[in-house]
Amino acid sequence: MLMMPLEIFATVATGLGAGLALIIAIGAQNALVLRQGIRGEHVGLVVLVCMLSDIVLIAAGIFGIGAVITAAPAVVVVIRLAGAAFLIGYAVLAAKRAVHPGTLHASTQTGTMSRKAALITVLTLTWLNPHVYLDTVLLLGTLANQHGELRWWFGAGAALGSVVWFSALGFGAKLLRPVFAKPGAWRVLDGLIAAVMLFLGIKMALGV
Template sequence: MLSVAPVVLTGLVTGLSLIVAIGAQNAWVLRQGLLREHVGPVVAICAVSDAVLVAVGVAGMGAVVDRHPGLVDGMRWVGAAYLAAFGLRSLWSARRPGALEPARPDDRGRLRAVVGVTLALTWLNPHVYLDTVLLLGSLAQDHGADRWWFAAGALVASALWFTGLGFGARWASRWARRPSTWRVLDVVVGVVMLALAVGLVAG
């Protein structure tokens, strides 16, 4: 076990270096944490999705993606359109005080909406495929038979990051209950989403 510890650590550090960057997924997890709204499902979806994508990359599917760039290119345009729509929606919500109040935790309809947005921001984001399937998958291959230990480190990094971000924001939300906070948050999320959409279109 000690012999693979450096490989696991390398996977963990690499995973963190890729996932900590500000992006659509992180902005959404942060928003839900501050709103104290369905944080558990959001964190679980992000972590499990990362696990699936990393496993696919380590299994060798990264080479398939590399040989068919049209797949990623198609996702780029779909993702850009979705991010742009979500960003505009967030900016519009910031104009309406009534939209700034968090929904009830037991609102099942709202839970379905939150789950849908989380899945979309995860699976329609081409950067997720480039980082997890292609890049992490390629780096894992360098470790040969220990590649799955590298993947394990990356998955631990993902789980720790999303859990800390979501529940950390939820804990900190007690000091951010003013309506102006939600307005600023929606503006920031909207700007981030639009910036990412422009970046995707620009290639």
Template sequence: MRFSHGFADAYGRRVTPELLSTAAGFGLGLSLIVAIGAQNAFVLRQGLRRHRVGAVVLVCVLSDAALIAAGVAGAGAVVRTRPEVLDAVRIAGAAFLTVYGLMAAHRAARPQALAPQPGTTPPSVMATIATALALTWLNPHVYLDTVVLLGSIAQSHPGRQWWFAAGAVAGSTLWFTALGYGAALLRPLFSAPRAWRVLDASIAVVMLSLAASLVLATV
């Protein structure tokens, strides 16, 4: 691959336009993904439980990569001109988030259900992947952030859109890997049932609030 000449930084190191576009995509992608939401709450809980963390992280990273690539390829224009598609996603997403939020509220209300109990059968890998996919693809904000916003901003880097996309995917990979595997560092804090109650109550609030915002957006 041929690089453009670029310029030197204060230390005399050469900085190419491709590197600048990659850095811009990395920064913007990371800033959009770090925001608290349903997807991050699920990854955090899986990381704390050390349950199917690799599968969940992989689903989130690959989903973001596919959505970012679609946005850079021009799918954002389709999303903007077909509001009925987003409305359908909003309704399905609101229903799913409501159920998931009520499940989290139920766990928070029952002390015996807060922390994983010995002898209980955890959800299968397919069920875990299905949940991660639903929390990602049934969230219309994901399409607006990745397909529309990132896709549009990538066009401001003519000839280097895919460098921008690579940076955004790198930011997504870094965040979900750090969140999923870094959550293990908080496990001592969650040795007490009260901590699990606070976590699940917070997840319930996030999920139900997002569900309400999606319903209100369609009326």
């Protein structure tokens, strides 16, 4: 059956809106992208990993992997506990930076994150987050499959949302650098990151 361009456009737009709605909320991944963007450290790598991960997860959801996750709740539990432990650990490190800003100062090279550390951190925050499987895989996969033959256009829209958001967050964060030229601003940011990570970690550990 031939599909009208307007119908395709509407489906892509719907996918774009759904994708943005799920990823814009403040979370561990967004906090990392924002911090790396402000610091100007491995921004391209971090943004690329986030985008590619979302594209893979969205595709997996459309292929039906979400049904497998639903059928094997034990897998989600293991991922949830591992992710919670990592988030709480990251919260502790962020809190230490907030209390002792000299250990990781924005305007110096002391304590900067290596490319390998940035890669491991963004992969962990992305793939050990059970919500990414429930939201990106299961929810977006379900929404996409409701569009029948247009499901991949919906997926393309959702993927576009990830590309737009992470690019804007990572590369647009440099506009905030004048604000973070002062160590005090970094202490506030790291304090907020610590609070968000700790909150998400505890929430994830409790399964709520």
